[in-house]
Amino acid sequence: MTRLELTLAAAPVGALDLAPLLPAALDGMTLDQVRRLRLRHGTRSSALGDLFAVNGEPGELLALRGLTSGCLRVGAGLTSGTLEVSGNPGDELGREMSGGTILVRGNAGDGVGLGMRGGLIRVQGSVGDRVGGMLPGATRGMNEGTIIVTGDAGERVGERMRRGLIAICGDSGAYTGDRMLAGTIIVLGACGPHAGAGMRRGTLLLAERPAQMPATFNPSGTFALTIMPLLAQYVVDIDRRLARRIADFSRAERWCGDMAHGGKGEILLAAAAAAGR
């Protein structure tokens, strides 16, 4: 697989919009053409070659090195190919992506996978608020695809999420699954207050019992749900460690809710977490 490597050499003045840097968009370009690409930062634009050291050959794999929080919209609109990101990219990573893979070695900002419609985002670090959330003015959040965060996540994970899978291997902030429409969110660490608030459908899997279960969720008992091995089977090809942790939910306490919004959603507490109440 051919690989193009772009290493951020100069700190941008103002926020640097990296949405144009997609493997498919650069594929077929010569390195000179790549260097001449204009990238917007703040109110100005610069040639890519003035900001990045360019190595390799454009193809299916694009590596972005040394990114900072000023680098926004990394992989926005990605449809195919692989983006390898190192550093700590800023907000809206993978915004509206519909295919391909983004692998981040570092932390990412707010709005990871905002309005996502497919593909895979793996962040080997922590992320900010509104992972898999909705775009400004939209009525639905993430509508397909998978986001795996090995660290912690901020508030409103999966806000108005419609479909797909978000796994937070660390802690998540308040309002996880806020007004969720459907889909699946897994939190293996501690989950902040108001989990599942306004949830219509969908599944929140919590490995740790929240300090207080929401008042609008009702317990239904503990079950061995047949769907859990299917979830683990899907995840195993992406993240074996996560797949093993899903085994913790082989027996889960099911809470129905949000009863103020139809009650067709669910919070599944891993049996160990449920026993600890």
Added chain:
Amino acid sequence: MKINGVAIDNTFAEAFPMKATRLVVTAYNETWAEHAARAMTGFATSVIACGCEAGIERRLKPSETPDGRPGIAVLLFTMSKKELGKQIQNRVGQCVLTSPTSACFAGLDEGEPIALGKNLRYFGDGHQISKKFGGKRYWRVPVMDGEFVCEEMTRMVKAIGGGNFLILARDQAAALAAAERAIVAMQTVPGVIMPFPGGVVRSGSKVGSKYKTLSASTNHLFCPTLKGAVDSELSADVGAVLEIVIDGLDTASIDEATRVGIRAACRGRNHGVLRISAGNYGGSLGPYHFKLRDILK
């Protein structure tokens, strides 16, 4: 041509195009997977009156099933896509959904999509839950022992029905023992089912009847009790004939099942098998011809 002293007729089995799917039925343990699969494939010996031909293809280990539980692979064959959809819905709905701890999944990845749990989900009366993992949608339907999980779609492929061979033996006991040996061997072949009871049929039929309302009737030329009354296909020493009908996903599977089945039927000493033949309609009705001698070369 002879195998272990048994004459192999220079003839062929005539078979027909069908539509088929493979379903995987799982449950808490092998016993309940078997209950569900057996119920689902019951009354499915012939499309003539059953709507479909169905049977158990093989037992699956937990490592071979989508949900990691013991399972059974089932094959269903029909003459049309519409009928296949109807049979899947009725049989899974009445026999698998109802069976304790069961779940049902597509057993084929290729082929034309056809509904599996897509309509059965409505049994959940609005409480059903959709889960989509990796392009596959599953329905979780609440039932009294927990949840019935069913994949939304399965796949339909072109298949073949009506492969067969006839075991002509000196008496009923010899014919039955030979047929049992054949079925045990044929059950190891993937992609085929033998849809009749125990895999064996004793009422081989011909097309048409003296009675206008019947489209098929007994194959009188192979009935030993009629040897003195009709221009029989049977020699004086033949006392019983049994047929094994084979439905398969492709010709290679039926070839292999036929080969291992005939060889097993002819195995042993004092087996009492006199001839192996096959059922056909002169070659004018079915486009697939399974020539016994070519298969056994």
